[in-house]
Amino acid sequence: MDSLNLLLDGFATALTPVNLLYALVGVTLGTLVGVLPGIGPAMTVALLLPITFNVPPASAFIMFAGIYYGGMYGGSTTSILLNTPGESSSMITALEGNKMARRGRAAQALATAAIGSFVAGTIATGLLVVAAPLVVEFAISFGPEDYFALAILAFTAVSSVLSRSVVRGLASLVLGLAIGLVGIDQQTGQARLTLGIPQLLDGIDVVIVAVGLFALGEALYVASRLRHAPPEIVPVGRAWMGRADWRRSWRPWLRGTALGFPFGALPGGGAEIPTFLSYAAEKRLARGTAKEEFGKGAIEGVAGPEAANNASAAGTLVPLLTLGLPTSATAAIMLAAFQQYGLQPGPQLFDHNPALVWGMVASLFIGNTMLLVLNLPLAPVWARVLRIPRPYLYAGIVLFAALGVYALNNSWVDLIVLYLLGLLGFAMRRFGLPVAPAVIGLILGPMAEIQLRRALAIGAGDVSTLVASPVAGVLLVLSALALLTPLLRKLLRKVLAR
Amino acid sequence: MRLRRLAVLTAVIASVTAATACGAGSDTASGTSALRIMAPAAPGGGWDQTSRTAEQAIKSIEPARKVEVFNVPGAGGTIGLAQLAGDKGNGGVLMTMGLVMVGAVEQNKSAVTLAEVTPIARLTEEYEIVVVPAESPLQTLADLVAAWKADPTRISVAGGSAGGTDHIVAGLMAKAADIDPKQVNYIAHSGGGEALNALLGNKVSIGISGIGEFAEHIKSGKLRSLGITAPARIPSIESPTLKEGGLDVELANWRGFVAPPGLDEAATKSLTDLVTKMHDGQAWKDAVAKNGWVDSFQTGQLFADFLTSEQTRVKGIIAEMGLVS
Numbered sequence: 001m002d003s004l005n006l007l008l009d010g011f012a013t014a015l016t017p018v019n020l021l022y023a024l025v026g027v028t029l030g031t032l033v034g035v036l037p038g039i040g041p042a043m044t045v046a047l048l049l050p051i052t053f054n055v056p057p058a059s060a061f062i063m064f065a066g067i068y069y070g071g072m073y074g075g076s077t078t079s080i081l082l083n084t085p086g087e088s089s090s091m092i093t094a095l096e097g098n099k100m101a102r103r104g105r106a107a108q109a110l111a112t113a114a115i116g117s118f119v120a121g122t123i124a125t126g127l128l129v130v131a132a133p134l135v136v137e138f139a140i141s142f143g144p145e146d147y148f149a150l151a152i153l154a155f156t157a158v159s160s161v162l163s164r165s166v167v168r169g170l171a172s173l174v175l176g177l178a179i180g181l182v183g184i185d186q187q188t189g190q191a192r193l194t195l196g197i198p199q200l201l202d203g204i205d206v207v208i209v210a211v212g213l214f215a216l217g218e219a220l221y222v223a224s225r226l227r228h229a230p231p232e233i234v235p236v237g238r239a240w241m242g243r244a245d246w247r248r249s250w251r252p253w254l255r256g257t258a259l260g261f262p263f264g265a266l267p268g269g270g271a272e273i274p275t276f277l278s279y280a281a282e283k284r285l286a287r288g289t290a291k292e293e294f295g296k297g298a299i300e301g302v303a304g305p306e307a308a309n310n311a312s313a314a315g316t317l318v319p320l321l322t323l324g325l326p327t328s329a330t331a332a333i334m335l336a337a338f339q340q341y342g343l344q345p346g347p348q349l350f351d352h353n354p355a356l357v358w359g360m361v362a363s364l365f366i367g368n369t370m371l372l373v374l375n376l377p378l379a380p381v382w383a384r385v386l387r388i389p390r391p392y393l394y395a396g397i398v399l400f401a402a403l404g405v406y407a408l409n410n411s412w413v414d415l416i417v418l419y420l421l422g423l424l425g426f427a428m429r430r431f432g433l434p435v436a437p438a439v440i441g442l443i444l445g446p447m448a449e450i451q452l453r454r455a456l457a458i459g460a461g462d463v464s465t466l467v468a469s470p471v472a473g474v475l476l477v478l479s480a481l482a483l484l485t486p487l488l489r490k491l492l493r494k495v496l497a498r
Numbered sequence: 499m500r501l502r503r504l505a506v507l508t509a510v511i512a513s514v515t516a517a518t519a520c521g522a523g524s525d526t527a528s529g530t531s532a533l534r535i536m537a538p539a540a541p542g543g544g545w546d547q548t549s550r551t552a553e554q555a556i557k558s559i560e561p562a563r564k565v566e567v568f569n570v571p572g573a574g575g576t577i578g579l580a581q582l583a584g585d586k587g588n589g590g591v592l593m594t595m596g597l598v599m600v601g602a603v604e605q606n607k608s609a610v611t612l613a614e615v616t617p618i619a620r621l622t623e624e625y626e627i628v629v630v631p632a633e634s635p636l637q638t639l640a641d642l643v644a645a646w647k648a649d650p651t652r653i654s655v656a657g658g659s660a661g662g663t664d665h666i667v668a669g670l671m672a673k674a675a676d677i678d679p680k681q682v683n684y685i686a687h688s689g690g691g692e693a694l695n696a697l698l699g700n701k702v703s704i705g706i707s708g709i710g711e712f713a714e715h716i717k718s719g720k721l722r723s724l725g726i727t728a729p730a731r732i733p734s735i736e737s738p739t740l741k742e743g744g745l746d747v748e749l750a751n752w753r754g755f756v757a758p759p760g761l762d763e764a765a766t767k768s769l770t771d772l773v774t775k776m777h778d779g780q781a782w783k784d785a786v787a788k789n790g791w792v793d794s795f796q797t798g799q800l801f802a803d804f805l806t807s808e809q810t811r812v813k814g815i816i817a818e819m820g821l822v823s
Contacts, residue, residue, distance in 0.1 A: 043540075043541060046540070046541030046546070047541055049541070049550070050550055050554070139695075140695060140698045140699040141699055142695075142699065143696075143699060143701040144696075144701065184573075184606075184659075184660075185660075186659065186660060186686050186687075186688065187660060187685075187686050188660055188821075189605055189659070189660030189661040189665075189686070189821050191606070198572070198573050198576060198577055198580065198606065198608070198609075199572055199573070199577060201572065201573035201574075201576075201606060202571075202572050202573055319695075323694075323698065323715075324694075324714060324715075325694060325695055325698075333541070336547060339710075339789065340788070340789075342788050409540070409569075409570075409571050409572060410568070410569065410570060410571075411572065411577075454685050457654065457683055457685055458654045458683075458685060458701060458702060460651045460652055460683070461651075
């Protein structure tokens with residue numbers, strides 16, 4: 001149990017008052033930037049990078065890790081309360097979370113998100129300690145054909161969130177796929193759908209699309225209804241999670257963790273796909289009341305994706321620390337921070353700088369606990385945000401959405417794109433098109449495309465490479481099953497009925 | 499209530515970033531003019547890092563001067579370049595740039611080219627390295643050339659963005675080996691280790707990147723170097739050069755400063771002097787050593803000529819690879 005001793009030493013490093021303060025600053029900042037649409041943990045860490053000139057490494061990384069975890073958690077708050085996710089990874093949370101809030105269960109939704117994040121973060125950090133080498137082997141063995149199969153599986157899995165009307169769901173999905181095409185094609189360097197506007201060459205950031213379609217679209221829609229209907233009365237409800245809420249939450253937390261952690265470790269896995277898969281899994285596994293509640297605010301649909309989201313953040317640290325491989329934007333900037341200190345993450349880091357690595361791992365546990373302590377008592381307080389008169393509330397949302405999106409690239413073109421997408425989001429709401437599939441298409445489409453083309457290029461055009469690896473084969477079979485099972489079941493029922 | 503809290507927290511974030519950005523805390527404006535350094539990329543990348551290091555280094559030699567870094571990301575730096583070009587005659591702005599921008603200008607058919615700006619100085623450079631996975635049957639550069647000539651499509655080359663430095667190296671190597679550069683089966687990856695992952699997983703034949711990104715994995719034996727793009731062997735890594743292996747390819751991924759167009763001689767000289775002073779200071783030397791950069795300082799006409807020759811060379815190879823849109 002060598003790791004355990006090192007971890008205890010790590011706690012000794014992390015538990016100094018100064019480092020605790022850095023952890024507190026980190027999680028607070030992180031929660032804040034998670035709440036603000038547009039500004040994410042990656043940008044925050046990048047802007048704070050210069051502190052590496054003045055602060056010892058252990059303290060800096062403790063703060064950065066706090067920002068990362070805090071950001072992953074913070075995004076859920078606005079998703080749940082206002083249907084305006086601050087990050088694309090908390091988009092799925094809005095689906096059920098906001099419905100819960102409208103039924104007066106905002107406090108429960110926020111609580112299950114907070115506790116789920118804590119549980120997932122803690123378990124995933126534990127896995128980071130014991131399973132890092134194994135997970136890394138698995139992550140490296142993933143080739144382009146496997147990623148392609150994974151994207152296909154995610155597509156089929158989330159087809160269940162395409163809303164009741166398949167046509168409308170598909171229309172929304174195609175919109176997202178089209179937006180995903182904008183920009184320089186990575187493989188050939190050619191510009192697509194950029195209309196000659198140089199600011200579009202890098203594509204449209206998924207944050208702008210999520211904020212535009214969700215936050216601005218929602219604000220415009222609410223504004224358009226304001227004088228048509230009497231204000232929707234949001235019941236306040238109970239303040240804490242009841243026994244039934246706990247009973248329904250713990251399994252989704254664990255399943256979300258199991259999905260999120262390995263995905264975080266995959267370069268290109270990202271935090272979004274595990275939230276999609278977790279939502280799809282919870283929806284399929286739901287029985288009884290839960291099954292009826294899905295689509296109207298089921299707690300499982302908040303607990304699972306939130307856990308997956310946070311677990312993926314811990315998963316990201318596995319390849320970063322063991323191989324120096326950053327698998328998310330935040331991780332890439334943390335790698336730059338390591339290099340500022342003259343440290344090269346990789347196999348040697350654990351041997352050469354055990355105090356730093358284990359101090360950081362320990363601080364993850366501490367940061368997680370801090371997040372829970374900070375956010376759980378606040379859940380009922382946050383829930384009261386819904387009582388703010390809506391003109392003020394949504395004016396604030398529009399302001400912060402614009403601020404956050406402008407902060408991404410300091411580009412006014414982004415603001416124009418944001419407003420156009422806001423109008424599109426309004427139109428989609430007005431005509432009953434679901435918004436989530438568009439963002440899903442935007443995230444999965446480019447990934448599926450680039451990985452498919454990479455796999456084919458490496459295989460010199462041989463289509464059989466797509467099923468050559470066992471992982472890809474299994475994933476594609478699962479996708480086929482997900483598509484065909486309902487059909488087969490219908491067929492079987494018909495046959496039996498005869 | 500939430501809004502008030504948000505406002506307060508925004509103020510906190512702003513003050514924290516402001517406080518850290520100001521580092522040494524030199525607000526007293528005492529005659530010396532303020533300097534703004536544009537990093538034409540998002541925070542965290544190489545240009546951003548160079549800009550922020552320069553900011554600190556200038557502050558250390560001239561504590562009274564106000565120095566500020568700002569980011570104008572997008573399209574390989576050409577968005578920033580266009581903005582700089584519009585700032586005619588402004589002697590208080592520097593833009594960090596490098597080889598990648600030379601390629602991006604060509605590839606994106608940018609309306610503004612580097613011929614318009616005022617060259618100030620080249621600062622650093624980094625050589626590229628060509629590697630194979632440890633399991634690869636290719637032992638030497640000669641093995642690679644033989645296999646490549648036999649069937650160019652079978653050799654998949656992993657590197658950074660299409661048209662970037664890594665891709666240019668691949669094109670130059672193919673050309674030197676008498677292979678049509680259009681035939682290179684280049685697999686572009688976004689930055690941040692994606693290409694490294696493909697190599698560690700033995701999914702691609704060869705990989706090209708800056709030495710820094712692969713060095714650790716060559717030391718640990720997971721990757722094997724076939725050659726570097728330096729004119730001669732360098733101490734920081736144990737590897738032959740491409741030239742030794744028979745491919746006449748030499749390329750340095752350099753970074754430097756340019757200033758807006760239309761500067762008078764006095765303004766150009768004052769910027770050049772400031773950058774020279776920064777380069778001679780201890781803070782810059784320390785940062786160069788810490789980041790493993792190679793100091794390749796060059797100013798005035800020398801740098802202007804170098805910039806022109808790089809534009810010609812990159813334009814040529816990008817056209818030969820069929821990359822101009």
